Amino acid sequence: MSAPALAGWEDLAFWQTGWPAVSAALAAEERQILPPAPQIFAALDHLRPEDVRVLILGQDPYPTPGHAHGHAFSVEPHVRPLPRSLSNIFKEMQGDLACCPATGDLRHWADQGVMLLNTALTVPAGEAGGHARLGWLPLVREVVARVSTRPTAFLLWGKTAQKLGADEIRPGEHLVIETAHPSPLSARRGFFGSRPFSRVNAWLAARGEAEIDWAGPLPSAPGEE
Template sequence: SDDPLALERTTMSPSWLTSLQPHLSSSSDFKQLKDYLRSQQSSGATIYPPAHLVHSWSQLTPRIEDVKVVVLGQDPYHGPGQAMGLSFSVPRGQAVPGSLKNMYKELRDEYGPGKGKGGFDAPSHGDLSGWASQGVLMLNSSLTVRKGEAGSHAGKGWEVLTREVLKLVVERATGGGGVVFLLWGQPASKTFSAAVPSSLSSHPNIKLLRSPHPSPLSAHRGFLGNGHFKKANEWLEKEGGWGQGGGVRWAD
């Protein structure tokens, strides 16, 4: 169809669609993105994730007002069957990627082992839907990628949508429950700064936690040991207004 929002109208949760629609329907960059994706598909390119999963981030965290944490990624995994529309997450049955292994390692270091006694045991899978359903928005800056080519759809227009999502979450937080943004690596920090003016991000209901990326290439430079998961929860419960037990159960 020629409607640039056809995919969004059929696969995005109503809360997000209603808020994003006015901005997207008036964006020539977004229309260009959809033209580009259509031409890619008609030339036989394989694009990940499959269309129905592109907006999983919105389906699994369906209401803007429930967002507590944003985990900002770059672009989807580019191997077969990996990308599922949530940053850092892969479906059950897929090998756990290196970045996510380091996230699990950090969680175990922060909480100690033993899920039964409030600790964290690394799951054998990499499906983070459980986080998403608790209000952790697992958002990539770019929502599609060409098979085998990291970053191939960066700068093609998805940023129009993802920047608006970040802005909406920040604006909502200034009038309700606080939100923690986990910004790992330079690209995540830059994406956030491009979307949200510092006058807004310095609001007391917004907490920014920055560190190097959990990728095996950079995790040892300050991701491991950053304490972000525990810091996020402490802030949500105390400063963020979500109350005792209002943090994220990372082990679920």
């Protein structure tokens, strides 16, 4: 597969040094790969580097077919029940802001400059972590370094994200919030009560920037478009 055309990211070294091997490994896979190929780079396709105001690092896409669509933690709007990590994110938002999105589709965050990026961009169906060592990490490192050339809010949930942030976030006027991962295995060890959403908005407001509407639009009533 040729390198994707991603505005603002096309000059990353990964496309010459890492993508050929990752692309070949994906082409040789006999297992179903998630998300679908057109959505693998959705997080990068959605935002140019200069438009990223907040970066949330995940781990790998949801391994359940029909859930992942290329934005970390986000699912297609019809998905019920929500994945447990996303459910915990919404619980924390309720405690922080007394609201949460109507569905698990978080693309309205990306519309406002929130990049939802996994540290592995693909996963075999039913095999969480199955592509953790496929070769995606160099790309993610380059993305974090590129984004951090401008003041950015980083939400680093869990040790993997925190280590990557420590290695790649360049010095600057950033907001860096490090907590436990929202997974059910760790959420009660520091994620709950961390109030990341209000803290990001306070930081943005102090910079004279528009706050993030984390809850997003209300669902349409029957008959409305």
